[in-house]
Amino acid sequence: MNLLKILIGNKIWGLVFIVFLFSNKWSLGQVSVFMNNYTPIEIKGEIPEEYMKGILADAQIEIDVSDKALLNKDDEFITTTSFSIKEMFVSGNIYFNDTLSAYVQKVAKTVLLPNGLDQEIRVFVGRQPYPSANIWMDGTLIINVGLLALLENESQLAFVIAHEATHYVKKHPYEQYANSNELDAIQKRTLENLKSRINFSNQQELEADRKAIDMVRRAGYQPKEGVKVIDFLKAKRNTQVEFEEIPSLGLPVSTRFKCEENEYKYFKALYNEKIPYQKKTENLDIRYHNLTSQTMALGLGELNIFSQEEFDYIQAISGFEEVENAFRDANFYRSIYLSLKLLKSYPENSWLNCKLAENLFYIAQYSEMGNIDRLLVDFQKIEEEDYAALYCMFSKMQTEDIWFTAYGYIQKQFEKFGDKNETIGFLYPRLREISYGMEDAKSYYNTYLENFPGGKYNVYVKRKLNE
Amino acid sequence: MNKKRYFILLLLASLFLSSCRGILRIDQTKMMGRKGNNVKRIVCLNPDYEVLISTKDQTQKSYQKSASKESTFNKMLDRNARKNGIQLQIIDNEDLNKHDASFFNDLAPLKQELLQVSYLQNFDNVRNNTSKFRLGKVIGKHEQGPLISPRFSYLADIYGTPFFSINGIATHKKPKKGKLLLLLTIPPVGIASFFFQDVDTYYYTIIADVRSAEIIYREVRQVNLRATEANLNSLLYDSFHIISK
Numbered sequence: 179m180n181l182l183k184i185l186i187g188n189k190i191w192g193l194v195f196i197v198f199l200f201s202n203k204w205s206l207g208q209v210s211v212f213m214n215n216y217t218p219i220e221i222k223g224e225i226p227e228e229y230m231k232g233i234l235a236d237a238q239i240e241i242d243v244s245d246k247a248l249l250n251k252d253d254e255f256i257t258t259t260s261f262s263i264k265e266m267f268v269s270g271n272i273y274f275n276d277t278l279s280a281y282v283q284k285v286a287k288t289v290l291l292p293n294g295l296d297q298e299i300r301v302f303v304g305r306q307p308y309p310s311a312n313i314w315m316d317g318t319l320i321i322n323v324g325l326l327a328l329l330e331n332e333s334q335l336a337f338v339i340a341h342e343a344t345h346y347v348k349k350h351p352y353e354q355y356a357n358s359n360e361l362d363a364i365q366k367r368t369l370e371n372l373k374s375r376i377n378f379s380n381q382q383e384l385e386a387d388r389k390a391i392d393m394v395r396r397a398g399y400q401p402k403e404g405v406k407v408i409d410f411l412k413a414k415r416n417t418q419v420e421f422e423e424i425p426s427l428g429l430p431v432s433t434r435f436k437c438e439e440n441e442y443k444y445f446k447a448l449y450n451e452k453i454p455y456q457k458k459t460e461n462l463d464i465r466y467h468n469l470t471s472q473t474m475a476l477g478l479g480e481l482n483i484f485s486q487e488e489f490d491y492i493q494a495i496s497g498f499e500e501v502e503n504a505f506r507d508a509n510f511y512r513s514i515y516l517s518l519k520l521l522k523s524y525p526e527n528s529w530l531n532c533k534l535a536e537n538l539f540y541i542a543q544y545s546e547m548g549n550i551d552r553l554l555v556d557f558q559k560i561e562e563e564d565y566a567a568l569y570c571m572f573s574k575m576q577t578e579d580i581w582f583t584a585y586g587y588i589q590k591q592f593e594k595f596g597d598k599n600e601t602i603g604f605l606y607p608r609l610r611e612i613s614y615g616m617e618d619a620k621s622y623y624n625t626y627l628e629n630f631p632g633g634k635y636n637v638y639v640k641r642k643l644n645e
Numbered sequence: 646m647n648k649k650r651y652f653i654l655l656l657l658a659s660l661f662l663s664s665c666r667g668i669l670r671i672d673q674t675k676m677m678g679r680k681g682n683n684v685k686r687i688v689c690l691n692p693d694y695e696v697l698i699s700t701k702d703q704t705q706k707s708y709q710k711s712a713s714k715e716s717t718f719n720k721m722l723d724r725n726a727r728k729n730g731i732q733l734q735i736i737d738n739e740d741l742n743k744h745d746a747s748f749f750n751d752l753a754p755l756k757q758e759l760l761q762v763s764y765l766q767n768f769d770n771v772r773n774n775t776s777k778f779r780l781g782k783v784i785g786k787h788e789q790g791p792l793i794s795p796r797f798s799y800l801a802d803i804y805g806t807p808f809f810s811i812n813g814i815a816t817h818k819k820p821k822k823g824k825l826l827l828l829l830t831i832p833p834v835g836i837a838s839f840f841f842q843d844v845d846t847y848y849y850t851i852i853a854d855v856r857s858a859e860i861i862y863r864e865v866r867q868v869n870l871r872a873t874e875a876n877l878n879s880l881l882y883d884s885f886h887i888i889s890k
Contacts, residue, residue, distance in 0.1 A: 220750050221746045221747070221749040221750050222746060223746060224743040224744060224746065225741070225742075225743045225744075225745065225746050226743075227743075230741075230743060257708050257709050258708060260708070261708035261711075261712065264738075268691070268738040268753070269753060269757070270748075270749040270750075270753025270754060270757070274746075275746070506754060506757065507757075507761075508761045508765060543792070544765065544766075547766060549765055549766060549767070552764065552765045553765070601796075604795070608795075633799075634796045634797075634798065634799045635795050635796060635798055635799075636798065636799060637798035637799055637801045637802060637807075637855070637856050638795035638798035638855075638856060638857070638858055639795075639798075641798075641856050641857060
């Protein structure tokens with residue numbers, strides 16, 4: 179911490195370093211309402227009935243397991259499914275009564291109604307900051323914000339919903355379960371078997387893609403957009419950031435942590451060299467080519483039945499929620515990575531800047547404790563090269579370097595937003611307390627209490643002041 | 646010594662040895678170790694009961710068995726807390742109604758935070774500690790506990806107490822190993838072993854003080870006993886007794 183004090187005179191380094199880190203040409207679209215601020219989604223109102231079904235143990239889920247030829251262990255399947263869903267709902271990781279859910283349910287109805295599935299499938303939005311969607315055999319479909327943030331229009335969302343709905347209609351989750359149960363113990367351990375299971379699942383994905391095209395067309399959407407969804411999943415869009423700029427920023431601080439290509443690609447390679455992921459990438463290629471040929475001759479549909487503006491609004495919210503949810507999961511590196519991407523579109527957004535500052539604070543704190551390795555939540559899961567570069571850079575930094583970076587950035591945000599953003603209003607006095615002691619921090623804590631009389635940190639701050 | 650007495654003695658010895666195997670690890674801040682620490686009211690966040698069953702190849706959670714035990718476990722928690730003068734407010738998802746949406750803004754994220762912090766930080770990380778070591782029992786007393794986010798401090802006003810806890814039981818039924826060999830080498834013990842399952846029961850408690858934004862108490866117990874009501878009552882009573890001291 180002494181080094182931190184010495185470096186505070188040069189605090190601007192930390193700020194410049196972060197702000198210019200991702201100075202590249204790529205950016206998302208902008209939604210003007212979020213230019214200055216964002217408020218994370220809070221759950222309000224009554225818990226909807228279909229959500230309660232997911233929570234209460236005595237609310238039995240209904241699964242048609244009449245096809246005994248598929249599976250003998252149907253009771254076990256129902257129980258496992260039922261309790262997995264309950265655990266997921268009660269964890270607080272599913273939204274309800276919010277803008278995202280309302281919108282996704284609206285699009286889902288447009289897709290499912292003409293296909294006769296609107297009564298069977300219940301659609302929810304999940305908090306996971308990864309691009310994924312899942313359906314269960316009781317008709318619960320969860321689309322994660324990580325996927326919503328990646329999509330570009332309604333047709334792509336419609337494709338995802340239709341794809342998952344096909345898994346439900348074709349009883350794929352059920353078949354997967356039966357397939358894995360049929361294997362004996364020795365088979366389960368072999369690599370060949372792992373590959374064959376991935377292939378089995380890929381056959382189902384191809385079938386779901388094929389049927390989804392028909393469903394999307396029937397609903398009046400543009401089927402060719404499905405190809406782009408697969409393209410995004412191949413992480414092509416994620417790597418549009420010109421990552422070679424990261425090591426060549428030319429700034430004094432960044433040069434110290436410069437990662438050469440072979441260094442940061444190591445983090446990506448950890449992911450790419452795993453057999454299941456290699457297989458998954460191969461399978462995505464097959465799906466991409468199949469979908470391209472299947473949709474080539476198809477006529478055009480509507481890109482958006484509602485409006486592109488509305489979709490952009492939803493996509494922006496999903497992007498902000500991704501940042502928030504990665505933070506909640508203590509996945510601070512990912513939260514920083516996603517923040518930096520969003521900052522390209524919303525450089526003056528106070529919430530985003532302050533969230534980035536908060537992430538830096540926690541990384542510094544864990545580094546000080548000597549537990550920084552435990553924060554590597556995405557270790558061996560990194561697909562994006564720019565994320566790998568960011569990861570690599572942090573891996574080279576010492577605790578003092580991280581504190582220095584965090585301090586500079588937090589102070590700058592405090593000067594700009596200290597009286598508007600509660601988090602930074604609290605974080606800066608906390609940082610001063612760590613650096614200079616309580617006496618120095620007292621006036622800042624008092625300022626926090628004046629600015630945020632009903633704030634979430636009030637009890638903590640009052641206790642600090644009374645100690 | 647006739648054969649019957651030999652058999653009974655060996656059986657009792659094996660039962661005694663198996664029942665005495667256990668580990669207790671407690672980490673607590675100095676505030677918790679102090680007399681009259683005022684932990685008189687705790688909000689318990691959705692207690693967990695997990696039944697894990699292992700075969701030769703895999704370990705699986707038995708959801709049905711886990712769910713069936715939960716309400717009994719909640720009652721036992723409440724009863725043993727009261728016996729030690731602690732008021733336990735159990736927030737169980739089974740009791741949620743449609744007006745309890747705030748659960749998902751406040752308590753579900755707090756539970757997630759406590760579990761995360763327990764993984765991410767050790768008591769030892771924060772300040773030096775002095776530990777008392779006894780056979781199979783470790784009690785660490787620390788200046789400060791693992792740090793949680795201070796953003797939950799407002800919950801102290803809402804719930805009228807700064808203490809929030811996670812309590813849980815996990816029982817692990819293990820496959821029977823080497824019993825045939827035991828039967829061949831020490832027949833009485835071998836026979837006895839067929840009547841008793843190889844079960845480990847774990848009980849854990851994490852208590853946080855949201856006002857000071859730290860975990861103040863963490864306890865893990867492992868006993869080589871089945872999770873019968875009598876066994877659990879004794880674990881829970883002892884645990885709440887330590888907390889209330």
